[in-house]
Amino acid sequence: MPVVTSVINLKGGVGKTTITVALAHFLALEHRKRVLVIDLDPQTNATVSLIPEMEWKARDESGRTIYQLFADQVKRTTRFDADEAILRDVSNIGGNVKGLDLLPSSLRLIKIQDRVTQLTDFEGYERGPIFALRDALAGVLPYYDHVLIDCPPSLGIVTLNGLAISSSYLVPVVPDILSVLGIPPILDRVDHFGRCTRRNIRALGIVISKIRAQTLLHTEMVRRLREDFVERRFPIVFESMVPESTHIAEAADVMAPINTLQQKYGSPGPYEHLSALTREYLIHVAR
Numbered sequence: 001m002p003v004v005t006s007v008i009n010l011k012g013g014v015g016k017t018t019i020t021v022a023l024a025h026f027l028a029l030e031h032r033k034r035v036l037v038i039d040l041d042p043q044t045n046a047t048v049s050l051i052p053e054m055e056w057k058a059r060d061e062s063g064r065t066i067y068q069l070f071a072d073q074v075k076r077t078t079r080f081d082a083d084e085a086i087l088r089d090v091s092n093i094g095g096n097v098k099g100l101d102l103l104p105s106s107l108r109l110i111k112i113q114d115r116v117t118q119l120t121d122f123e124g125y126e127r128g129p130i131f132a133l134r135d136a137l138a139g140v141l142p143y144y145d146h147v148l149i150d151c152p153p154s155l156g157i158v159t160l161n162g163l164a165i166s167s168s169y170l171v172p173v174v175p176d177i178l179s180v181l182g183i184p185p186i187l188d189r190v191d192h193f194g195r196c197t198r199r200n201i202r203a204l205g206i207v208i209s210k211i212r213a214q215t216l217l218h219t220e221m222v223r224r225l226r227e228d229f230v231e232r233r234f235p236i237v238f239e240s241m242v243p244e245s246t247h248i249a250e251a252a253d254v255m256a257p258i259n260t261l262q263q264k265y266g267s268p269g270p271y272e273h274l275s276a277l278t279r280e281y282l283i284h285v286a287r
């Protein structure tokens with residue numbers, strides 16, 4: 001079975017999608033892994049940074065996105081077919097990346113997730129479609145080496161579906177005070193979910209994102225985060241950090257003509273940091 005990692009944080013804009021998509025690219029291209037990105041966020045950011053928007057629209061209209069999976073739960077239908085919904089060899093590098101697949105999300109997920117939420121018991125998780133994603137993907141997951149799940153900035157029923165198939169999770173954090181204060185509630189909630197559903201979901205670590213190394217606030221926050229790990233309050237903080245860089249922000253443009261990871265993320269600089277982050281990720285998941 002693959003290594004399945006959810007990328008989560010309750011806070012928005014901390015780099016969850018950027019890190020998910022970057023890790024997927026590096027795992028597929030530099031490590032020749034078979035990778036599936038699951039976009040669970042109705043904002044569809046991971047989806048439209050991997051495939052052109054027009055392609056997404058056509059798929060969404062024909063029930064080949066994650067929307068259909070949750071619509072089936074509410075309407076008691078069985079239209080979602082993982083094999084049909086997954087796009088193979090996506091992304092823009094050199095005209096599509098071999099081994100990088102995508103299960104796309106949908107804007108329509110916003111509406112349906114409210115109805116799915118009403119079906120769910122969030123105390124003991126004994127009622128509700130917690131395992132809809134697991135059941136739908138049972139036949140396709142064994143094909144992959146790595147699955148990366150881009151979660152919305154919440155721990156609602158859609159994210160829980162991702163956690164229900166995850167062996168681990170990563171928490172991207174921007175090094176500021178509010179982001180750091182937001183970490184313990186995430187750890188507690190995932191821990192509670194893992195205990196209720198009898199699953200071991202390992203906190204792989206914290207990834208520092210959008211770091212400005214020359215800023216005193218940022219370096220001080222990174223120091224504090226690493227100390228909190230030493231005091232065993234937090235999971236480890238990855239050595240590799242993702243620098244703030246316009247090149248990384250621009251990498252979300254799937255229409256840009258790009259041939260290499262160095263071109264996509266910018267080298268020297270961001271490319272080397274992301275490459276190191278991926279190597280570190282592989283070490284942590286192997287433990």
Ligand SMILES: Nc1ncnc2c1ncn2[C@@H]1O[C@H](COP(=O)(O)OP(=O)(O)OP(=O)(O)O)[C@@H](O)[C@H]1O
Pocket residue numbers: 011012013014015016017018019041043045151152153209210211242243244245246248249250252
């Ligand atoms: N390292 C970086 N350098 C510069 N810009 C970045 C970096 N990482 C992310 N961004 C930009 O910051 C914004 C938020 O990033 P991203 O979408 O990855 O965050 P997110 O946590 O997935 O947000 P959301 O919770 O809304 O899904 C985007 O515009 C993205 O391009």
Ligand SMILES: [Mg+2]
Pocket residue numbers: 016017018041045046150151
């Ligand atoms: Mg996102």
